[in-house]
Amino acid sequence: MQKAILSRELSLLFLAPALVFVAVFLLYPFFSIFQMSFTNQTLVGANAVNPQHVGLQNYLDLFNTRDWMRRGEMGHSLWLTAQFVVGSALIGQAGLGLSIAVAFHHRRGLLREAVYTLAIAAWIIPDVVVAFAWFAYLDPNGTLNQILRAVGLQPLDWLFDYPMLSIILFNTWRGTAFSMLLFSSALASIPPSYMETADVIGASPWQKFRDILLPLLRGYIATDLILITLWTFNTFTPFLLTGGGPTYRSNVIAIHTYNVGLRFFEFGKASAIAVIVMLINLLLASIYLFISRRQQRQTA
Amino acid sequence: MKTPLQRIVLTVFVIAVAAFFVTPLLWFVFAPFNPQVSLAVTIPQNPSLANFEEVLNNPLAMRGLLQNSVIIGVGTMVGTSLTAALAAYGLSRGNVPGRDLLIYVLILFSSVVTGTASMVPIFRLVFTLGLIDTHAGVIMVMIGGLLPSAIFIVRDFVDSVPRSYEEAAMVAGASPMQIFRDVTLPIMQPGILVVGVWVLVNAWGAFLIPFILLRNPDLLPASVTFYTFYDVESGTPQIRLISAYAVLYTLPVILLYLLINWRYGFRFFGGIKQ
Numbered sequence: 366m367q368k369a370i371l372s373r374e375l376s377l378l379f380l381a382p383a384l385v386f387v388a389v390f391l392l393y394p395f396f397s398i399f400q401m402s403f404t405n406q407t408l409v410g411a412n413a414v415n416p417q418h419v420g421l422q423n424y425l426d427l428f429n430t431r432d433w434m435r436r437g438e439m440g441h442s443l444w445l446t447a448q449f450v451v452g453s454a455l456i457g458q459a460g461l462g463l464s465i466a467v468a469f470h471h472r473r474g475l476l477r478e479a480v481y482t483l484a485i486a487a488w489i490i491p492d493v494v495v496a497f498a499w500f501a502y503l504d505p506n507g508t509l510n511q512i513l514r515a516v517g518l519q520p521l522d523w524l525f526d527y528p529m530l531s532i533i534l535f536n537t538w539r540g541t542a543f544s545m546l547l548f549s550s551a552l553a554s555i556p557p558s559y560m561e562t563a564d565v566i567g568a569s570p571w572q573k574f575r576d577i578l579l580p581l582l583r584g585y586i587a588t589d590l591i592l593i594t595l596w597t598f599n600t601f602t603p604f605l606l607t608g609g610g611p612t613y614r615s616n617v618i619a620i621h622t623y624n625v626g627l628r629f630f631e632f633g634k635a636s637a638i639a640v641i642v643m644l645i646n647l648l649l650a651s652i653y654l655f656i657s658r659r660q661q662r663q664t665a
Numbered sequence: 666m667k668t669p670l671q672r673i674v675l676t677v678f679v680i681a682v683a684a685f686f687v688t689p690l691l692w693f694v695f696a697p698f699n700p701q702v703s704l705a706v707t708i709p710q711n712p713s714l715a716n717f718e719e720v721l722n723n724p725l726a727m728r729g730l731l732q733n734s735v736i737i738g739v740g741t742m743v744g745t746s747l748t749a750a751l752a753a754y755g756l757s758r759g760n761v762p763g764r765d766l767l768i769y770v771l772i773l774f775s776s777v778v779t780g781t782a783s784m785v786p787i788f789r790l791v792f793t794l795g796l797i798d799t800h801a802g803v804i805m806v807m808i809g810g811l812l813p814s815a816i817f818i819v820r821d822f823v824d825s826v827p828r829s830y831e832e833a834a835m836v837a838g839a840s841p842m843q844i845f846r847d848v849t850l851p852i853m854q855p856g857i858l859v860v861g862v863w864v865l866v867n868a869w870g871a872f873l874i875p876f877i878l879l880r881n882p883d884l885l886p887a888s889v890t891f892y893t894f895y896d897v898e899s900g901t902p903q904i905r906l907i908s909a910y911a912v913l914y915t916l917p918v919i920l921l922y923l924l925i926n927w928r929y930g931f932r933f934f935g936g937i938k939q
Binding site for chain 1 (some may be wrong): 668671675678679682683685686687688689690691692696703704705706727748749751752754755756758759760761762768769770771773774775776777778779780781783784785786787788789790792805806808809810811813816817818828832835841844845854866872878889892895901902907911914915918919922936
């Protein structure tokens with residue numbers, strides 16, 4: 366252990382501004398929603414000034430088995446969110462990102478540069494701009510339908526008739542770059558001799574993928590899946606494309622929480638939803654930190 | 666070696682992927698220069714800069730881009746970088762019990778308290794503090810969310826700075842604050858620059874926080890102003906305005922990305938936040 370340059374008191378002084386921000390804008394909000402979720406607080410009206418303690422009522426309402434799967438209710442939102450996460454994060458982003466990384470493994474050239482640049486552009490352009498790009502792309506007169514007509518297929522009203530498919534495609538496009546870059550740098554760390562040996566003994570591409578790449582990538586895949594699940598679960602960007610509609614058909618949980626808490630300002634009920642969302646986040650983030658610390662210890 | 670079939674499959678896959686990524690952006694290649702723009706992709710008959718003129722003549726668009734987004738972006742950048750640099754220095758050089766655990770707990774919280782779920786209590790907090798409809802409220806909420814990852818990134822840089830300089834300064838009788846300001850801060854500069862750009866890009870693109878915390882149209886940053894130009898509930902999208910505004914609003918992000926990429930190469934900056 367090196368001798369510290371700062372005394373304990375001084376180092377706490379250096380830390381103080383950060384701790385104040387974190388305490389006020391991260392810790393306090395986290396703990397205050399638990400308390401708020403047991404009240405019927407609203408922004409305006411009688412319950413704004415004197416919120417009543419309602420016990421578990423908000424939670425009982427959320428899990429009311431009679432209608433919690435109705436459109437616009439939390440159960441329905443969680444079901445849509447599960448489709449969204451599986452479709453756009455696990456299959457879309459991770460699947461496509463891994464495929465691109467493997468397809469371009471040990472390859473250089475213009476095509477590789479083009480695909481990587483485009484995927485990264487999709488990832489770094491601000492939310493509202495990409496959302497509008499897709500709004501125009503999926504419009505009945507938009508680019509996608511122009512392409513479908515050109516090849517003799519039936520154009521579709523994507524955002525109206527297939528809102529879930531639309532936001533799944535959108536989020537796949539938006540976020541694939543992260544998985545692609547993560548898997549590319551993971552693949553780059555695999556010694557080329559492994560693949561050369563496999564070539565010598567005549568392994569097929571699928572065998573090489575299954576028996577060499579997949580086992581070596583296992584840790585990275587776990588990291589990637591957890592992170593993109595966490596992000597996709599919380600992303601609000603589909604709101605910019607469909608607004609959660611039409612008639613709640615793309616009302617994922619982030620949009621549902623917004624509607625209840627920040628549009629209709631039912632803080633009590635929204636806090637109960639937020640508690641459930643944050644507990645799911647806590648579970649995902651804990652798994653991530655557990656895995657990444659274990660990997661660090663293994664490499665150390 | 667690859668069989669011809671494998672080659673064909675690979676080529677088809679790569680072309681399909683390239684098409685998937687490029688087609689949604691095609692509209693933005695032509696639309697900004699097309700005064701008769703629609704939502705379809707068309708090659709402009711009389712290309713002009715008229716759409717950009719439309720942006721220049723729209724006071725809300727210009728105030729959002731040149732004033733509000735700049736205030737929020739720079740405010741968040743300066744606040745986060747400075748606070749993170751101080752904290753990272755304290756953690757790296759000081760004698761803080763359980764400091765690794767502290768960083769992990771902070772990062773854990775920043776990834777749990779996120780999205781619309783976090784905005785419910787944050788809205789109430791900012792409302793209680795009387796900071797709704799102020800840039801200060803937006804900036805402080807953003808600093809709180811970005812700090813844990815920022816500290817994590819800067820600490821990596823501080824840990825790589827040799828301690829001998831500071832020890833020499835200490836022998837020469839400098840105070841801890843002098844050492845921080847005159848010795849450590851200059852050596853830490855690359856790390857602070859990277860964090861600063863990362864924060865700036867995040868704040869520049871942020872939509873949810875200003876969307877929730879600001880109501881006055883004169884205070885909205887470019888992200889939210891852009892949204893009001895196509896918001897389905899407010900009527901027909903103002904396509905001409907949007908096409909050019911998107912270019913002006915996105916350009917700084919692309920330039921900053923290229924700067925960092927050219928200067929430092931692509932890297933994964935630890936932490937769990939996007």
